[in-house]
Structure formats: structure tokens, C-alpha cells
Amino acid sequence: MSEDGAGVPSAVAAGSQDQGGTGRTLYLEIFRYNPADPDSEPQFRTYPLEETPGMTLFIALNLIREEQEPGLQFDFVCRAGICGSCGMLINGRPGLACRTLTASMEPRIRLAPLPVFELIGDLSVNTGKWMRGMSERLQTWVPATVDADIDSIEAPMEPELAEQIYELERCIECGCCIAGCGTAIMHERFAGAVGLNKVARFRLDPRDTRSDGNYYELIGDDDGIFGCMSLMGCQDVCPKSLPLQTQLAYLRRKMLRAGLIATG
Amino acid sequence: MTLSARALPARLDALQSVSGLLLALFMWAHMLLVSSILISEEAMYRVARMFEGYYLFGRAHPWLVSVVVALVLLLMMLHAALALRKFPHSAGQYGAFRVHQRRMRHGDTTLWWWQVATGFLLFFLAPMHLFGMFSQPDQIGPYASAARVYHTHWPLYLVLLFAVELHGAIGLYRLALKWVVLPGRPPQQLRHRLNLLKWGLSVFFITLGLCTLLAYFRLGEQISDRPGLRYPPAIEVNP
DSSP states (O other): OGGGGTTOOHHHHHHSSSSOOOSOEEEEEEEEOOTTOTTOOOEEEEEEEEOOTTOBHHHHHHHHHHHTOTTOOOOOSSSSSSSOOOEEEETTEEEEGGGOBGGGSOSEEEEEOOSSSEEEETTEEEHHHHHHHHHHHHTOSOOOOSOOOTTSOOOOOOHHHHHHHHHHHTOOOOSHHHHTOHHHHHOTTOOHHHHHHHHHHHHHOTTOOOOHHHHHHHHSSTTTGGGOOOOOHHHHHOTTOOOHHHHHHHHHHHHHHHHHHHTO | OOHHHHHHHHHHHHHHHHHHHHHHHHHHHHHHHHGGGGTOHHHHHHHHHHHTTHHHHSSOOTHHHHHHHHHHHHHHHHHHHHHHTTSOOSHHHHHHHHHHHHHHOOHHHHHHHHHHHHHHHHHHHHHHHHHHHHHOGGGOSHHHHHHHIIIIIHHHHHHHHHHHHHHHHHHHHHHHHHHOOOOSSSTHHHHHHHHHHHHHHHHHHHHHHHHHHHHHHHHHHHTTTSTTOOOOOSSOOOO
16 A cells, blocks of 8 residues: 555655555544533534545544544444444445545545434444334344253254345444434434344244234334335445345335235 | 224325326326327317217217316325325424435435425415316317416416426336335346436426427417317317
8 A cells, every 4th residue: 555655745645654645635524512511512623634545534533533632532343344333424424434435535524423313422323222222112133932942953044045134134233224314314213224124134034933914013104114205315325235125115015915914 | 903003004105105106197198198289289189079088978078077187186185195194294304304305415315305395386286277177177178278378377387297297207216116126136226227217207298298388378379369269170079
């Protein structure tokens, strides 16, 4: 990567540490607000930063915290798009800071916390609280119907089925689909793509013995699948590229059937 | 919860989709038939008589048109009542969605806003047109329609044209995304094509509608000095 910085004016290169700079100065406009501090006023504050090759927003935010603003709050764990902690509004759209290269954007970048979720401070939101509430409402687990015998070998599963389940299991609960959903923005109890995708996942699982009628009880209303207006925000912002349109359409058909069968 | 109350959300969702589908298809058929004036005055005359049952009963019955209009109005009322469930219904929801829409700059989210706005317009504008057709079904013909367009109705039809053709095409596009598991990998390619098709259809029908409206307007202008003039058909109807 160091070759990328060759030929960059020395003043700029000196601004970055071991790597050469790209010659661009970024201006990160970051939402600042601490709800725990009564004197804190919500505002955007701009932080200039010399861009380095391969810089992600995650790297940029860490540099700002190290060099300019030690009190800046934002979340991250894995740096690799696996933990789902660093979801934020990047120029108005939900995305993961660690998966967003600054080189792909104009130098002026606006960062804000994900809406819908409770604000902890600055860019940090409590997605966990929301996800837990959704999980409890939608019962996103395999209900234990028989006492498990931990000494016997688990029933085998067809590789194709395991693959299908895994495809949906890739969801990292980053909250981007909720923040990108017009319905979730208006209706706080709406399960959103993350919740409905989970139901789709458990529906596939042979260990989950619930019927479509049971799932209908959980998502067969306007807070569930019938609340979805197919705005496709979820599909277009999902950092894991989950097949959300496909799953939502499929689930809608199954739940319509389950709902109509209920009355005969 | 009783069984039928439990099934209500599923039924309402399906009914909204079905009523929307029927209305959208009706509107396209309507546009194509109305545009028969672009072929000739005689073509439009025959289309109008066809819907009065002339070719079926050998005699024109304008009340048949009133029946169809009443059914369309009922279907529209059903669709409107169901669609109202989706409208933002508080200042908080309205504000939250508008902020979200401007922030996201996301095509399909913005389209939904246009669907709400055009749907709202149609609540008021469509019944104006429908009541006219219901109460005066015999006033549909090349000269009678042209006179109506020219003298009073062209602003209504102009706004209706844009509202209907945008609302219907967006609705059908959304219907596909709602119910159809798009095949292909990635399905996004198909969605992109559907979106292009949607715009293509809107542009086609709006263009056709503008040409048709202009044709009626000019015809109405030509006959404006002869109020109440009826088209002298090549075929004899109800002599």
C-alpha cells in the first residue's frame, strides 16, 4: 500500500503516520450529542483529517478520537463487518463504518447515529435493546418441545437445507435495515427485515416444529409482515447483502395462506 | 381473538393488492380506449357505443356505463379505505418519514411518497370525473367529450392523467416486489429492469394521454360555436 502514497506532497504525507497520504483532506461532519449531559446540545461538528490509502471510516473515526476528540463515542468490535456494531448513517444512508472506504466518497462525509434506536451518545446507539425486544416479541428461537438428550447424536440435516439456513443466519443485527426502512421509521413496533428474516430462518429449521399458523400469531399483522410496504430500503442497505426482498415476499405469501386457512 | 379477527390483517393486505391491481389494469385499458380518438372520431364513437352494449343488444343502453362507473367507484373506495392504513397518520409519523426520505435519497422510498401524494389527490379528483360519467353516461362520444374537455374539464383531466399513471405504475411495481419471489441471482437485476419497465409504462401512458387530451381539446375548439352538437355516425344507433 505504501506505493500508493508515492509522489504525494511531503507536508500531507507527514500528516499521516507510517503510510503515505492520498493527498486528500477529509472533512468528517460528526453528530455530537450526549443525552446524559444536560448541557449537551445536538450538533454536527467538523473534523479535518488527512486521508491515507485504504482508509475506512472506522480507521478515520479512531484517528479523530486519538488525535482530536478523545470523548467521541462510537461502537466497534471486529473491524471486519462481522459484529454489526459500527452501523451509522453515512451521508444519510445506513452502513457499516468498518466496511466503508473513504476513497469511495467525496471528501466531505456526514456521519450520524442510526435513527429508531436509543441514542447512547454521538454515533453510538443501543441496537441490543431494540433487537432483544423484537426477538422476544417474535420468539426468534427454537422452542424446546422435547427434552434434549445430549448423549445422542444430532439428527443430520441435508447440506442444501443447512446452506439455506446459513444464508439467512448471516444477519449480524447491525440495525441498518431498520434505520433504512420507512415503515420502521414511522411505526416503532414494526419487526422490520431483521425480525422477519429471523422468522424465515426458523421456519426453515427442521428442529423448529412450529406451524405457519404459529408464525402467523407472531407476524401476521401490521407490526409484522403485513406492515411491510416493500420500500426496499432494507434490501438496498443490508451490508451482508441478504436476500431480503425474496424472503419478505415468500413469507408474505405463506402468512396470507396461514391467515386465510385460519378462517376456513 | 376470534378467528376472523385473526385473519383480518392477511385479508386486508391481499384485498389492497387485488383492488389496486384491478384498478391499475382498468386505468390502462381505459386510457387505451379513450385514445381511440387518435385513430378517428368514428373509432371513438364505436368504442363508446360498444360500452353501451350496442354490439351485444343491437341497441345502446347508456345506463350500462353508469353501472360500470358505480362499480369502479366502489372498488376505488375499497382500495382507498385499505390504503389509508398505510398513510402517515400523525405529525410525528409524517415528519419522521419526510426526514428519512430526504436523508436516504433512495428511489423506492421516494416513490412511495409519490404514491401517497398521488393517491391523496385521487381521493378528490377521481370522484369528480366519476360522478360526471355516472350521471351523464350518454354524454360520452367524440363531440360531447371534446366539448367537455375544451369548455370545462381539461385541467381536471390533465392532473388526473399524471396522478393516475404515476400511482398505478408505481403500485404495480410495488405489487411485484411484495408478492413475487424474484428469480435470478442477484434478483436486483430483475428489480432494476422492473423499475425501468415501470417508468417506461408511465411515460408511455402519460404521452398517450397528453396526445389524446390535446386531440379532444382541439376538436372541442373546432366545434365550440355549435353547443350540443352530436357526432354524426357512419352507423345508425337507436334511430
